Amino acid sequence: MYKIVEKKILAPSIFMMKILAPRVAKSARPGQFIIIRMDEKGERVPLTVCDTDVENGTVSIVVQTIGCTTKAMEQYEEGDSFFDFVGPLGMPSELLEEDKDKLKNEKIMFISGGVGAAPVYPQVKWLHENGIKADVIMGFKNKEMVILEEDMKNVADNVYVATDDGSYGFKGMVTNRLKSLVEEGNKYDTVIAIGPMIMMKFVCKLTEELGIKTIVSMNPIMVDGTGMCGACRITVDGETKFACVDGPEFDGHKVNFDEALKRTTMYKTEEIQKDSIQKGCKVGGNN
Structure with a gap:
C-alpha cells in the first residue's frame, strides 16, 4: 500500500498528491511516469511524475478529474493509501542524455498546456539544477485554471503565462505567444x-514553419502503460511506436497527429457510459 502524505487542490478539478514510494522516488527521472491502481480491482491509471523527494521518499503527481476513476481518486485524502504505485515507466527525457555544456549554449523553450505543466516542471527543474537555462510558456483556459506558476518561476529563466480568455497574462493560445516572442x-x-x-x-x-526542433510527449494516449494494450500505438516517421515503452517523447515533426487524435476518441463512448452507470464509484480511501 502506498500512503498519501499530502494533498493540495491546485485548481477546479485539478489536485496534487505526494505519495510515499521511496523506491520510485529514488529511481524516477524527468519524463517518466507511474501507474496507479486505487484497489485490487481498480483501473490502471498512468500519470506523469511531477516531482520527487528522495530524502522523504515521496513522489508528486498532478491529476485532473475527467473520468470515473480520477473522480473517485479525488475523494482520497491524506492518510489514505493506493493499492499499486508502479514505476518509473517509459523513457526519461532525452535532455538527460545530452551534453550539458552543449545545452548551456542553447536556447530551450518549453510549452505546456493545462496539466501539461506537471511533466514540464521536473525537466525544467533538472536543467536548473545543472546550470542550464530554459524559458516556459504555460497555457490555460483562464486565470482560475493556472497551476504551478510559482514553482515554475523558481526553476525557469522566463515564464510566460497565456490564457485563452485573457483573464491573466497574454491573451491567446500558446502558439500565438511563441510567435510573438520570435x-x-x-x-x-x-x-x-x-x-x-x-x-x-x-x-x-508552427515550429516546423519556424525551423525549430520540437519534442512532444505523447502521454495523453497511454492507457495500459506497458505496451500490451496497443492503445498508445502511434506512427512516427512512418514507423509504428508505442508511447508508453518507446516514449513518451518523440520528434514532433515526425508524429502523425491526425492518426493519434483519432485514437484518443476510441474509448470516449465507453467512458461516458461507465461514468453514467457507475455514479456509485468508490468514494474515499482506505487506511
Whole structure:
C-alpha cells in the first residue's frame, strides 16, 4: 500500500498528491511516469511524475478529474493509501542524455498546456539544477485554471503565462505567444511541448514553419502503460511506436497527429457510459 502524505487542490478539478514510494522516488527521472491502481480491482491509471523527494521518499503527481476513476481518486485524502504505485515507466527525457555544456549554449523553450505543466516542471527543474537555462510558456483556459506558476518561476529563466480568455497574462493560445516572442527577436534551438494533443499538433505546425526542433510527449494516449494494450500505438516517421515503452517523447515533426487524435476518441463512448452507470464509484480511501 502506498500512503498519501499530502494533498493540495491546485485548481477546479485539478489536485496534487505526494505519495510515499521511496523506491520510485529514488529511481524516477524527468519524463517518466507511474501507474496507479486505487484497489485490487481498480483501473490502471498512468500519470506523469511531477516531482520527487528522495530524502522523504515521496513522489508528486498532478491529476485532473475527467473520468470515473480520477473522480473517485479525488475523494482520497491524506492518510489514505493506493493499492499499486508502479514505476518509473517509459523513457526519461532525452535532455538527460545530452551534453550539458552543449545545452548551456542553447536556447530551450518549453510549452505546456493545462496539466501539461506537471511533466514540464521536473525537466525544467533538472536543467536548473545543472546550470542550464530554459524559458516556459504555460497555457490555460483562464486565470482560475493556472497551476504551478510559482514553482515554475523558481526553476525557469522566463515564464510566460497565456490564457485563452485573457483573464491573466497574454491573451491567446500558446502558439500565438511563441510567435510573438520570435517576432520580438527571440531565437530558440529546441521547443518541448507537453499538453493536449491538439495543442501539440499546432505547436509543431508552427515550429516546423519556424525551423525549430520540437519534442512532444505523447502521454495523453497511454492507457495500459506497458505496451500490451496497443492503445498508445502511434506512427512516427512512418514507423509504428508505442508511447508508453518507446516514449513518451518523440520528434514532433515526425508524429502523425491526425492518426493519434483519432485514437484518443476510441474509448470516449465507453467512458461516458461507465461514468453514467457507475455514479456509485468508490468514494474515499482506505487506511
